[in-house]
Amino acid sequence: MASFAGSWRNAVRSLSVVPAVAAAANVTKDVKAVPSQISCSSKPALVRDIPKFGNSALPPLPPATLAPVLLETLERVLTATGSFFDLDCYGSKSEFEDALWWSWAKLGSACDRTSPAYKQRAASTADSANRVRDKQRVESKWGLGESGDASLEFYDPAGELVARGYEAVVYGDHGPYIEFKEEQIYWPTFCRHRLKGPGRTHFEHYNRDVSIKLYDQFKTVADQPDPPAAFPNAFSCSNNRSEGYADYRAGRLYTSVDSFFEAGGRCA
Known part of the structure; x- marks a missing residue:
C-alpha cells in the first residue's frame, strides 16, 4: 500500500476543519468546498450505514445528501478518467457511500460492500x-x-x-x-x-x-x-x-x- 502524496496532504490540510463539506481537492483547482447538511460527528456510536441501491437504477441523490459541486465535479472526473478516477471529498460516511454508489452506477458497475464472513488465516503471514x-x-x-x-x-x-x-x-x-x-x-x-x-x-x-x-x-x-x-x-x-x-x-x-x-x- 502507498502513503498519500504530500501535495494531497497539503490540499486537504487547507480545507476547513468544520465537519460535513464535500469538495474535489485534486481534480479541479477552481472548485471550493461547499457545506452540506450532514455532520460528521452526528453519530455517537459505531455505525455501518450503507445504502442499498439496485444494480441498474441510479440511486436517488437529494440535495441534502451530496453537495451540488461534488456531483458536478464527479461528472467531470468520470468523463475524463472513467473507471480509474479518484476524487478527494470531505463529508460523512453516508455521503461517501452515496457518492460511491452513484458514481459507480454511472460507470455501469456495482460495488458489493457486504463484508464476507471473517475466516481466520490458517497460518502466520510472517513467512519470510x-x-x-x-x-x-x-x-x-x-x-x-x-x-x-x-x-x-x-x-x-x-x-x-x-x-x-x-x-x-x-x-x-x-x-x-x-x-x-x-x-x-x-x-x-x-x-x-x-x-x-x-x-x-x-x-x-x-x-x-x-x-x-x-x-x-x-x-x-x-x-x-x-x-x-x-x-x-x-x-x-x-x-x-x-x-x-x-x-x-x-x-x-x-x-x-x-x-x-x-x-x-x-x-x-
Whole structure:
C-alpha cells in the first residue's frame, strides 16, 4: 500500500476543519468546498450505514445528501478518467457511500460492500525473513498480536476513537498492517475520503488532521507479485509472490502499524 502524496496532504490540510463539506481537492483547482447538511460527528456510536441501491437504477441523490459541486465535479472526473478516477471529498460516511454508489452506477458497475464472513488465516503471514523481522518489531515495540483482539481500542493523536477491536496484523512485503472489519471502525472520526473507480483496488479514509489513513479494500492485490515500486518504504521487499505481495482482503480496512504509532496513535 502507498502513503498519500504530500501535495494531497497539503490540499486537504487547507480545507476547513468544520465537519460535513464535500469538495474535489485534486481534480479541479477552481472548485471550493461547499457545506452540506450532514455532520460528521452526528453519530455517537459505531455505525455501518450503507445504502442499498439496485444494480441498474441510479440511486436517488437529494440535495441534502451530496453537495451540488461534488456531483458536478464527479461528472467531470468520470468523463475524463472513467473507471480509474479518484476524487478527494470531505463529508460523512453516508455521503461517501452515496457518492460511491452513484458514481459507480454511472460507470455501469456495482460495488458489493457486504463484508464476507471473517475466516481466520490458517497460518502466520510472517513467512519470510522481512516479515519475521516486522513481526518481531511490532510485537516487542507495540505489543500487537497477529491474531487480533476484539476489545482493544485505537485512538488518533487527538484522542479520537479510531476503532474498537481488530482482526489481525497482516504481514506483507510492504510492511505490517492492522486489519479491521468495517463495524469495528468509529466512522465519525473519519470525515475525509478518497473515492476511487472500479479500476482501482481500494478507497481511502482520513481523520480530521489526516494523521491516520485507512485503506478500504474492495479488491485484493493477488495480481501484484511485488509492492508498488512508485511507493517504496523502509519495509518494502520484492519477493515476486505468485499469490500477491500481501493478503489484503476485499471488505476489510487496513492501516499501517508503523505509520499509526509514529503519527501519535495509541491503543488502550
